[in-house]
Structure formats: C-alpha cells, structure tokens
Amino acid sequence: MPTRSSTTDLAVLGALSVEPMSGYELRRAIHEVLGHFWSESFGQIYPALHRLRDEGLIEAQPGDRPGSSVFSINDAGRTRLTELLQGEIRDRPPRNGLLLRLFFGRNLGAERCLALLDETEASTRAQLAQLRATQAEVEREASPDGPYFLLTIDLGIRTCEATLDWVEASRATLTVLDGGDGSSSPAAAASP
Amino acid sequence: MPTRSSTTDLAVLGALSVEPMSGYELRRAIHEVLGHFWSESFGQIYPALHRLRDEGLIEAQPGDRPGSSVFSINDAGRTRLTELLQGEIRDRPPRNGLLLRLFFGRNLGAERCLALLDETEASTRAQLAQLRATQAEVEREASPDGPYFLLTIDLGIRTCEATLDWVEASRATLTVLDGGDGSSSPAAAASP
DNA sequence: CCGGCCATGTAATGTGTTACATGATTTA
DNA sequence: TAAATCATGTAACACATTACATGGCCGG
Numbered sequence: 203m204p205t206r207s208s209t210t211d212l213a214v215l216g217a218l219s220v221e222p223m224s225g226y227e228l229r230r231a232i233h234e235v236l237g238h239f240w241s242e243s244f245g246q247i248y249p250a251l252h253r254l255r256d257e258g259l260i261e262a263q264p265g266d267r268p269g270s271s272v273f274s275i276n277d278a279g280r281t282r283l284t285e286l287l288q289g290e291i292r293d294r295p296p297r298n299g300l301l302l303r304l305f306f307g308r309n310l311g312a313e314r315c316l317a318l319l320d321e322t323e324a325s326t327r328a329q330l331a332q333l334r335a336t337q338a339e340v341e342r343e344a345s346p347d348g349p350y351f352l353l354t355i356d357l358g359i360r361t362c363e364a365t366l367d368w369v370e371a372s373r374a375t376l377t378v379l380d381g382g383d384g385s386s387s388p389a390a391a392a393s394p
Numbered sequence: 395m396p397t398r399s400s401t402t403d404l405a406v407l408g409a410l411s412v413e414p415m416s417g418y419e420l421r422r423a424i425h426e427v428l429g430h431f432w433s434e435s436f437g438q439i440y441p442a443l444h445r446l447r448d449e450g451l452i453e454a455q456p457g458d459r460p461g462s463s464v465f466s467i468n469d470a471g472r473t474r475l476t477e478l479l480q481g482e483i484r485d486r487p488p489r490n491g492l493l494l495r496l497f498f499g500r501n502l503g504a505e506r507c508l509a510l511l512d513e514t515e516a517s518t519r520a521q522l523a524q525l526r527a528t529q530a531e532v533e534r535e536a537s538p539d540g541p542y543f544l545l546t547i548d549l550g551i552r553t554c555e556a557t558l559d560w561v562e563a564s565r566a567t568l569t570v571l572d573g574g575d576g577s578s579s580p581a582a583a584a585s586p
Numbered sequence: 587c588c589g590g591c592c593a594t595g596t597a598a599t600g601t602g603t604t605a606c607a608t609g610a611t612t613t614a
Numbered sequence: 615t616a617a618a619t620c621a622t623g624t625a626a627c628a629c630a631t632t633a634c635a636t637g638g639c640c641g642g
Contacts, residue, residue, distance in 0.1 A: 210602090213514065216498035226621050240494055241487030243603055248623055267610065270621055274586045280501065287502045291491035294601090295433035296631090299483035300399065301433055301549065306408035307542040309472065310479045313543070347570055350499040350507070357493065357560045364556040379541055402629090418593050419626090435631055440595055445593090459638065462593055 208286055210246045211254065215275060215283040220347055222274035224265055225251050234391035235351075238333060238358045252254040257358070316373065323369045400443045400478055405434055407451065407467055407475040412539055414466035416457055417443050427543075430525060430550045448473070504572035508565065515561045522554040 207219045213236070217228055225247050232242050249275055254260045259279035272306040275283070300322060307315040340348050403430070409420055417439050424434045446452045451471035461482055467475070478526045490559040492514060499507040532540050 209489070209494070212498075213494060216494070216501070219498060219501055224621070225623090227621095228402055231486055236480075236494070236497060239488050239490040239497075239541060241489065241602095244621095244623080245603060245625095252623095265621085267621070269610080283450050283498070283501055287498060288506065291490045291495065294489065296431050297401070297429040297433065297486065299485045299544045300426070302401070302408070303483065305428060305431075305546045306404075306411060306475070306479060306539075307545070308539050309408070309475055310413055314480065324602085346595095347498075347500050353499070353507075353564050353567065354493045354497045356563065357557070360556040360560050361553060364552040365549070368552050372545050373546065375541060375545065377547050379635095381398060414594070417595090433630095436593095436595080437597095437631060438629085446596095457593085459593070459637080471616095 208289065210242060210250045213285070213329040214247065214250050214254065215239060215259065215279055215286065217261060218273055218275040219280065219283055222263075222272050224270055224272050226270075228273075235336070236354075238329065240353060290388050312341045316376050316380065319369050319373055319376070323366065324371070326365045330359065330366075331364065333358045340361055400481065402434060402438045403446060404433060404475070406439065406442050406446065407471055407478065410452060410465055410467040411472065411475055414455075414464050415464055416464050418462075420465075427528070430521065431546060434514045455539065506570045507570050508572070509569070511561050511565055517562070518554050522551065522558075522575040525550045525554065 215226065217223065217231055220279070220320070223231060228251075229242060229244055229247050232240060250263075255262055255273070258276075259282050260273045260275050261369065262273050264270070265272045300318060303310065303318060304315055306308060333355055337359070340351045340355065405424060407425055409415065414417045415423060420443075421434060421436055421439050424432060439487065439512070443452070447454055447465070450468075451474050452467050454465050456462070457464045457477065474517065492510060496507055497509060525547055529544065529551070532543045
C-alpha cells in the first residue's frame with residue numbers, strides 16, 4: 203500500500219465535512235475559500251472522489267442534473283479526516299519566484315526590481331481586499347466552523363500587511379541603489 | 395519546443411552568476427542561502443547543468459578531484475539569465491498544510507489546534523534566528539549582491555514576525571473556544 | 587581502516603496541472 | 615439561439631523528490 207496523496211483527501215474530506223457538494227462545487231469552494239493557501243484541480247478531485255467512495259468514506263447521491271452527483275461524508279470518513287488532521291504535516295519545499303528574482307536582482311538592475319515591487323504591491327493589495335471581504339462574510343454568517351476559518355484568514359491578512367510594509371522599505375533601499383551613483387556599479391552608494 | 399523548466403535554470407544560472415561552483419556546492423548553496431524561499435534537488439541540478447552546458451550557457455572546468463567539475467557562467471548565460479529574470483513569474487499554487495488543518499480545526503478540537511500553534515511558534519522562532527544570523531553575515535561581507543540578498547531576508551524576517559504575532563492572537567481565540575463551550579466537537583471529548 | 591563528507595549521476599515514483607472531450611442547463 | 619456556466623471525466627505531460635548506485639578523499 204503506497205502512502206498515497208493524503209493531502210488531497212484531507213482537503214476533500216474537510217470540505218465535505220462542512221457541507222455536501224458535487225465535484226464541481228468542491229473545486230470552486232476550495233478555489234474561492236481556501237484559495238489563499240490551498241489549491242486542487244479537477245484532475246485531482248474527481249479521481250479522489252471515486253477512490254474515497256470506493257473506500258467507503260463518502261457517499262454519492264444523485265444531484266439535480268442527470269449524471270451529476272452530490273457527495274457527503276459519513277462516519278468512517280469523519281474518522282479518517284480526524285486521522286489525517288492529526289498526521290504529520292509535510293509541506294513541499296517553498297518556491298517563491300519573486301524572491302528568486304530579487305535575490306539575483308543585481309543582474310536585473312534596481313529599476314526593474316522596483317517594477318517587481320510595484321507588481322507585488324498591486325497583487326498584495328488585491329488579495330488583502332479579497333481577504334477582508336471574506337472575513338466580513340464569515341463573521342456575518344457565524345457558523346460553528348467560522349472561528350477556524352477566521353484564524354486562517356487572519357494569518358493571510360497579517361502576511362499581506364507585512365508584505366506591504368516590506369515593499370515600502372525595499373522601495374527606499376532600491377531607490378538609493380538606483381539613483382545614488384549615476385555612473386557605474388550599484389555597490390558604491392550603499393556602504394558607509 | 396516545450397516551455398521547459400525555466401525556474402531551475404534561473405536558480406542555477408543565478409547562483410553561478412555569484413560564483414563558479416560544482417553541482418554539489420550548488421545544491422548546498424541553494425539549500426542554505428535560498429532555503430527559506432527556494433529549493434532544488436540533485437535530480438534537478440545535474441541534468442540542468444548538463445543541458446545548460448550543451449546549450450553553451452555555462453562552462454565546465456575540471457575540479458580539484460577526478461571526476462568533479464566546476465561550472466561557471468559565460469556571457470551567453472548572463473544574457474539568458476537576464477531574460478529569465480524578466481520573464482513572467484509563474485508561482486505554483488500555494489499549499490500550506492498548517493492552514494489546511496486549522497481551517498478544518500473544528501474536527502480536530504481546539505486543544506489540538508493549540509498544539510499546532512505551539513509547533514508553529516517553535517519552528518518560526520528557529521527560522522527567525524536562522525534568518526537573523528544570515529542577515530548579520532551578509533551585512534558583514536558587504537558584497538555587491540548583498541543589498542539584494544538582504545531584501546529577501548528582510549521579507550522572511552517580517553513574515554516570521556507577523557506569524558509570531560498571529561500565533562499569540564490565535565492562541566487567545568482558541569483558548570476561549572476550548573474552555574467556553576463544553577460540548578461542540580463531534581470527534582472527541584476535550585478535557586481528560 | 588572506517589565513518590563521514592565530497593561528488594556525480596540515474597531510475598523509479600509520486601504528484602499535480604493542462605488540455606481535451608463531452609454534454610446539459612441556464613441566461614441574455 | 616448563442617454564450618456562459620454547470621458538470622464530469624481522462625490522457626498526456628511537466629515537474630520534482632527520493633532512493634539508490636558508485637566511488638574518492640580526509641580525519642581520527
């Protein structure tokens with residue numbers, strides 16, 4: 203028995219523990235609600251759904267339309283979910299394209315790095331707005347899962363805010379690097 | 395012409411733009427210096443090195459030991475690096491195991507979520523210490539790449555600090571949840 | 587002389603996305 | 615009636631890690 207992609211199972215069982223859904227809705231829910239820290243594609247979801255049903259952890263009922271199914275978690279599934287939630291957390295190693303570019307930013311020049319910061323600011327502000335909107339919505343709904351949802355949203359918001367602070371500070375650093383010495387290497391201006 | 399894994403090329407060319415290295419050193423350097431936002435394995439590095447050499451972007455010189463090589467970037471490689479640095483940033487979708495577990499934390503119970511926060515605090519503090527050490531080292535060395543290295547370290551530090559703040563705030567929330575309502579979670583009785 | 591590190595390389599395997607194929611239903 | 619959205623499913627591909635196989639060098 204291979205160790206299996208338990209993370210997708212965790213996301214699927216977790217989502218179904220909140221409410222029964224079709225595969226399509228599942229994907230949309232994960233995308234919209236968990237989007238800032240998780241993602242699943244159809245290519246993962248549908249096979250996982252079939253497997254979990256074969257394992258007796260979820261059940262399929264016919265949906266509104268012909269051919270569609272609504273899946274709901276059962277007791278065995280809830281047990282499995284709790285197991286998975288207690289299992290070891292194995293995050294895959296980080297890969298941040300922005301930081302990789304900035305790290306080698308000397309080859310790019312300070313000016314272009316500043317442009318990267320502009321993009322980062324824009325996308326971060328957009329995400330922050332999104333998170334605040336979701337936060338307000340969850341607070342309004344007041345479901346039993348709400349407090350846990352809010353925990354994750356809170357970290358997202360704090361991370362966005364930290365990123366925006368960092369953008370401002372970095373802008374200052376890079377501007378000095380860019381304008382400080384008109385003629386040649388960027389190293390000259392920075393040192394005391 | 396397939397789009398090719400340009401991100402590994404970017405990391406490898408970037409690292410070689412700082413100084414010539416063997417494949418082994420490359421992996422260690424990426425692991426230690428870029429570790430908080432990037433990772434590469436041998437299985438990626440060695441094939442990439444051969445490919446880049448075949449494409450004429452880097453050059454191999456014999457190393458200290460028989461069979462070992464030291465790779466250095468050439469002008470074509472630097473040109474390619476600049477292209478890659480300007481290319482579109484396609485981060486793979488995020489996957490944060492901690493947040494996934496907290497999101498479905500109702501199935502786990504507040505107490506176990508608090509344990510997750512403890513682990514997070516410990517690992518975050520460790521990473522923060524690591525980052526501060528690297529920061530001090532880079533500041534001491536004062537290389538031309540230094541200011542760019544410091545940019546990425548700075549974001550790492552700010553993110554860690556935001557995470558620690560979040561841990562404290564979340565602890566308060568979960569403690570209220572744990573003690574406040576006697577019978578909410580379906581899986582387990584909370585207090586032994 | 588042995589354990590640990592330096593060093594290279596490949597095969598197996600897992601994981602996940604993208605693209606495609608298909609078709610029903612709602613909405614403009 | 616055309617477009618968008620709901621809905622399911624699979625095959626091909628890309629990407630990366632892990633494990634293994636191999637061997638030289640150095641310090642204790």
